Amino acid sequence: MTSSENIAECVVIGAGPAGLSAARTLSGLGRSVVVLDKGRGPGGRLSSRRTDETRFDHGCKELTFRDPETAPQLRSWIDAGVVSAWHPNMKGGSRSEPRFVGTPAMNNVIKHLARDLEVRFNTRVVELRPCEIGWEIIQQNGEIEALCRTVIVAIPAPQALDLLRPISFEGVKRIENVTFAGVWSVLLEGPHPDEVGFEAVIEPTREISWLAAQAGKPGRAPDGAWVALASEAWSDAHLEDDKHSVAEALGPICASALGIERPASVIAHRWRFGLTKTPLGVGTLLDRGVAVAGDWCLGPTIEDALRSGTAAARAIDENLAN
Numbered sequence: 284m285t286s287s288e289n290i291a292e293c294v295v296i297g298a299g300p301a302g303l304s305a306a307r308t309l310s311g312l313g314r315s316v317v318v319l320d321k322g323r324g325p326g327g328r329l330s331s332r333r334t335d336e337t338r339f340d341h342g343c344k345e346l347t348f349r350d351p352e353t354a355p356q357l358r359s360w361i362d363a364g365v366v367s368a369w370h371p372n373m374k375g376g377s378r379s380e381p382r383f384v385g386t387p388a389m390n391n392v393i394k395h396l397a398r399d400l401e402v403r404f405n406t407r408v409v410e411l412r413p414c415e416i417g418w419e420i421i422q423q424n425g426e427i428e429a430l431c432r433t434v435i436v437a438i439p440a441p442q443a444l445d446l447l448r449p450i451s452f453e454g455v456k457r458i459e460n461v462t463f464a465g466v467w468s469v470l471l472e473g474p475h476p477d478e479v480g481f482e483a484v485i486e487p488t489r490e491i492s493w494l495a496a497q498a499g500k501p502g503r504a505p506d507g508a509w510v511a512l513a514s515e516a517w518s519d520a521h522l523e524d525d526k527h528s529v530a531e532a533l534g535p536i537c538a539s540a541l542g543i544e545r546p547a548s549v550i551a552h553r554w555r556f557g558l559t560k561t562p563l564g565v566g567t568l569l570d571r572g573v574a575v576a577g578d579w580c581l582g583p584t585i586e587d588a589l590r591s592g593t594a595a596a597r598a599i600d601e602n603l604a605n
């Protein structure tokens with residue numbers, strides 16, 4: 284790959300909300316962009332997982348915006364039909380304030396953000412190699428996946444450091460201060476929420492921070508699929524446990540929160556870098572045509588990821604112009 288038409292002005296690593304908002308911004312400014320992601324398909328932390336019987340949003344549980352009324356991105360997703368308001372019937376009888384979820388699954392937000400962009404999945408980036416025109420992007424089999432003038436690294440901070448330390452990126456020390464909380468997520472098949480009497484509950488037990496039915500969320504099947512998120516303390520204490528022992532430990536706790544004897548099935552999934560605890564404090568950092576992006580630059584939510592992605596794109600656009 285040496286001809287100039289194969290040289291992207293920017294390669295974005297990570298097709299999460301941060302990377303895709305960066306790519307959309309750059310593409311809107313007329314820049315050529317390629318997005319690479321290690322996942323099998325669109326999702327990242329907004330993944331949805333299918334079993335034979337049903338489907339679970341087992342990562343990001345809702346789209347948090349500081350002021351949903353005025354968030355233009357949220358409005359545009361609602362208008363495009365990929366996000367809807369959800370008013371779960373909470374345990375105790377109250378109706379929740381609107382919560383916003385992707386429809387018919389969380390990863391539809393990612394599919395929508397990726398539309399019209401060149402996104403290559405199944406591509407794990409393992410190295411950034413400086414070259415005459417800018418950067419060679421090396422993927423897992425050791426081959427050059429792309430040549431580009433600039434790069435946006437839009438993956439969780441600890442994984443970003445694996446790419447940034449070898450090139451002595453100027454901001455490495457600051458990024459090392461970013462911390463994440465791991466989250467264990469539990470996917471259960473049990474009763475329909477009508478039988479249980481509620482659709483969602485916050486902190487039903489010390490071990491669980493959130494338990495919600497898929498049914499009742501807009502566009503989902505009316506089945507007995509539930510997702511529980513373990514509390515920060517429990518997840519932290521059990522982060523290195525294997526998924527079978529976590530399912531064994533949390534299955535009965537969730538069952539008792541649902542008032543049933545045992546769920547029909549329980550699967551556990553670990554998000555090692557689930558939620559930002561200590562953010563970087565700025566939207567992006569830029570050094571020699573490499574910028575960083577991710578929720579972790581600004582906070583723990585999708586809105587933080589989008590804002591960081593836009594900041595990185597603007598920094599790169601300026602860099603390309605100079």
Ligand SMILES: Cc1cc2nc3c(=O)[nH]c(=O)nc-3n(C[C@H](O)[C@H](O)[C@H](O)COP(=O)(O)OP(=O)(O)OC[C@H]3O[C@@H](n4cnc5c(N)ncnc54)[C@H](O)[C@@H]3O)c2cc1C
Nearest residue numbers: 297299300301320321327328343347408577578584585588
């Ligand atoms: C359990 C859980 C609950 C959450 N709850 C909420 C909530 O209530 N509200 C809210 O707003 N947010 C919530 N979030 C957080 C939200 O999901 C994140 O803020 C958002 O996904 C961050 O986007 P991102 O683009 O920074 O990172 P990600 O979504 O993590 O995207 C990064 C992408 O990079 C890819 N990648 C990683 N390494 C490489 C590599 N070497 N090469 C190529 N690709 C790579 C990954 O496959 C992934 O697709 C939750 C997250 C979790 C896990």
